[in-house]
Amino acid sequence: MGRLFGTDGVRGLANRDVTAEVALDLSVAAAHVLGSRGEFAGHRPRAVVGRDPRASGEFLSAAVAAGLASAGVDVINVGVLPTPAVAHLTGALGVDLGVVLSASHNPMPDNGIKFLSRGGLKLDDDLELAIEARLREDWERPLGGDVGRIRTDTGQAGEQYIAHLVQTIGGTSLAGLRIAVDCANGAASEVGPAALREAGADVVVINASPDGRNINEACGSTHPEQLQAAVVASGADLGVAFDGDADRCLAVDHTGALVDGDQIMGVLALALRERGALADDTLVVTVMSNLGLRLAMQAAGVRTVETAVGDRYVLEEMRAHGYSLGGEQSGHVIMADHATTGDGTLTALHLAARVAQTGQKLSELAGVVNRLPQTLINVPGVDRTRVQADEPLQAAVAAAAAELGHTGRVLLRPSGTEPLVRVMVEAATQEHADRVAGGLADVVKDRLAL
Numbered sequence: 001m002g003r004l005f006g007t008d009g010v011r012g013l014a015n016r017d018v019t020a021e022v023a024l025d026l027s028v029a030a031a032h033v034l035g036s037r038g039e040f041a042g043h044r045p046r047a048v049v050g051r052d053p054r055a056s057g058e059f060l061s062a063a064v065a066a067g068l069a070s071a072g073v074d075v076i077n078v079g080v081l082p083t084p085a086v087a088h089l090t091g092a093l094g095v096d097l098g099v100v101l102s103a104s105h106n107p108m109p110d111n112g113i114k115f116l117s118r119g120g121l122k123l124d125d126d127l128e129l130a131i132e133a134r135l136r137e138d139w140e141r142p143l144g145g146d147v148g149r150i151r152t153d154t155g156q157a158g159e160q161y162i163a164h165l166v167q168t169i170g171g172t173s174l175a176g177l178r179i180a181v182d183c184a185n186g187a188a189s190e191v192g193p194a195a196l197r198e199a200g201a202d203v204v205v206i207n208a209s210p211d212g213r214n215i216n217e218a219c220g221s222t223h224p225e226q227l228q229a230a231v232v233a234s235g236a237d238l239g240v241a242f243d244g245d246a247d248r249c250l251a252v253d254h255t256g257a258l259v260d261g262d263q264i265m266g267v268l269a270l271a272l273r274e275r276g277a278l279a280d281d282t283l284v285v286t287v288m289s290n291l292g293l294r295l296a297m298q299a300a301g302v303r304t305v306e307t308a309v310g311d312r313y314v315l316e317e318m319r320a321h322g323y324s325l326g327g328e329q330s331g332h333v334i335m336a337d338h339a340t341t342g343d344g345t346l347t348a349l350h351l352a353a354r355v356a357q358t359g360q361k362l363s364e365l366a367g368v369v370n371r372l373p374q375t376l377i378n379v380p381g382v383d384r385t386r387v388q389a390d391e392p393l394q395a396a397v398a399a400a401a402a403e404l405g406h407t408g409r410v411l412l413r414p415s416g417t418e419p420l421v422r423v424m425v426e427a428a429t430q431e432h433a434d435r436v437a438g439g440l441a442d443v444v445k446d447r448l449a450l
Contacts, residue, residue, distance in 0.1 A: 004135075005128040007310045007416070011103055011112035014056035018111050020063040027067030027099065029134035030115050033127065034097040035073045044148070045073045048093060048157075050086040051101035052187040052245045055212035056111045060101045064113065068099075069148035070141065079154035080210070082187040082246035084343035085161040087120035091340065092160065102187065102245040105222050108215050120340040121319075122312055158191050165195045165346055168338045169353040175200035177352055180239035180252070182227040183208040184220025188246035192345045199349060204234045216243065221250045221331050221344075228256040238355060238362045240348040247311075248331035249344035251351055253363035261331040262293040264351055266369040267362075268333065269302050269325055271354045277324065277337065278302065284317050284326030284334075286310070291409045291426045292371040300368070309413070311342050372408065373430035375437040377423045382448035384414035384421050396443045400425070400436050408433070410440065419450060 004010050010026065012018045035045030047068050051057035057080075065075045073096070078089060083100045090098030098116035106112075115123055115131070123131075142148075179201045183189040189208035196203050206226060207219040219226055221241040231239040231252045238259075239252035251259035265283060272278035282303045285293065294304050305323070307313040311332040318326045318336050327333035332342035339346055355362055387393065393412075401410045408427035415422065423441045427433035 004132055007312055008104065009100075009112050009114035011106070011110060013109055014054070014060065014111035018056075018060065018113065020059055023060045023063035023113055024067040025135055026113055026131065027064045028071045028139070029131045029137075030097060030099070031068050031071035031073045032134050032139065033130045034115065034117055035068075035071065045097070046076065046093075046095040047073050048076050048078055048086055048089045048095050048098045049101075050078045050081040050098075052215060053080050053185065053189070053210035053212055054101075054103070054108055054111055054215055057101040058212075060111055060113070064099050064101065065150050069150050071139075071148065072142040072146055073148040075148060075150040076157070077150060077152045078157040079152065080187055081158060081161065082191065082343070082345065083114065084247050084339055084341045084346065085158070085187075085191065087116055087341045088161055088164055088339065089120075089157055090116050090118070091120035092164070100245065104245045104247065105216055105220070105243040108213055108217065122315060122341065124316075162191055162195045162198055165349055166198045168346060169199060169349050172353040172356055173200040174352050174356055177238070177356060178202040178204065178234065178236045179348075179352055180204040180206065180227060180230045180234055180236040181208075181348070182206050182220055182224070182230070182239065182241040184216050184242050184244050185210040185214040186216065186220065186242060186244035186246060188242045188345055192242055192246060192348070195345050195349060196352070199352070201352060204230060204236055206230050220244065221248050224250055224252060224258055228252050228258065232256045238352065240344070240351070242344040243331070246344040247342040249333065249347040250331045251348070251362065253366065254361055255363060257363065259362060259366045260371075261327055261329045261333060262290045262371065263366040263369045264331070264333055264347060265325065265327050266293055266296050267354055267365045268335070268347075268350055269297060270300055270368065271350070272325055273300070273302060279322055279324040282323050284314050284323050286314060286328050287411055287413070288329050288424070290329065290369070290371045290374060293369050296369045315341070372426040372428065373433045374424065374426045375430070375433040377437050377441040379421045379423060379441050379444045381419060381450055382421050382444060383450055384419060384448070386448050387412055387414050387421060390447050393443055393447045396440060400440055404432075404436065408436075410436070412440070412444070421448065
């Protein structure tokens with residue numbers, strides 16, 4: 001059997017790949033691996049369980065709670081809350097593990113199971129492998145009063161999370177700012193707007209009526225067009241868009257122009273550096289971050305450290321070296337002084353706070369990052385395993401990189417799951433990027449054809 005865990009938990013089509021049986025069995029195994037820490041500490045293990053609003057999350061969260069309680073874990077079911085809220089509560093309440101039922105930005109039919117260890121941290125590979133190894137093993141079931149208890153807390157937990165978010169901006173008031181918020185009909189439909197209002201903003205809300213079926217449907221951070229129109233129509237100073245589980249955030253300036261994760265990181269990095277809070281004057285990015293961000297940070301005296309694509313790799317680098325800020329172009333922004341994961345609402349608050357503190361428009365602040373034109377071509381039907389080994393292909397990549405020089409960048413990235421290679425080129429002009437990317441895509445097709 002292949003590995004169950006991917007780059008962000010166990011994910012797939014709900015009720016086919018991610019079933020109630022899988023959720024229950026995984027939760028029992030996780031209780032044995034992660035919950036044992038509570039037993040060593042002399043108390044019954046405890047867990048926080050939350051979910052996004054997908055219909056399948058109802059039965060999957062019930063299965064998770066059942067599995068944990070059957071293994072002797074007390075469960076606090078916090079209902080619909082963002083992934084970063086469950087991570088925060090896992091740490092703040094001192095419980096032994098957290099579980100989130102969510103497929104993030106994926107379409108509604110999908111769902112996923114994400115486990116968090118003590119402190120609200122994502123699991124490393126060793127812990128995931130340990131959980132998989134315990135699946136369906138024989139175990140001694142607790143009886144009588146030793147079984148876990150399940151209680152529901154869908155109010156106080158959300159309020160505690162909102163209070164935590166608002167205090168991170170240190171008393172900065174958002175009064176006078178009108179902010180449009182696209183909640184993606186997802187997990188932040190209540191707490192996202194509530195946190196911004198609590199900080200003083202006038203909030204215009206769209207796509208905050210989840211019905212179990214409409215999460216991420218032509219809205220949120222993967223489809224910002226509705227937000228762009230809403231910002232202009234309402235005369236908002238800026239807009240923010242979350243994804244289904246609200247661990248990412250993209251923004252829109254007052255003109256309706258999109259402000260992506262790279263630009264958001266640039267704004268926040270300079271804000272942190274200005275007050276001496278950017279650890280080691282370093283920003284952690286992935287290989288997909290635009291060269292324009294790197295050049296802007298270099299000009300400002302901020303070092304960039306690069307990781308593979310995926311917020312888990314950004315997190316690993318940040319934790320290994322104590323860095324305070326990192327993220328992805330897609331809007332996963334991790335502010336390690338306040339959160340253990342990407343947090344869309346936290347990002348929105350700090351971005352808006354920067355606008356309030358400086359008196360500048362978001363378009364001016366984001367303008368520090370001059371994004372280079374970028375072309376991305378997916379080349380299907382090829383052997384992605386031979387990218388590095390094919391000498392003529394690597395020679396073509398080297399020639400393209402030499403042609404671009406310091407004004408551009410080339411990246412060939414094999415897909416992790418499909419017979420696909422992604423060709424990404426950045427250049428000084430869109431025409432140049434298109435031409436170089438198209439040429440490399442042709443070489444990939446020719447050299448790596450199946």
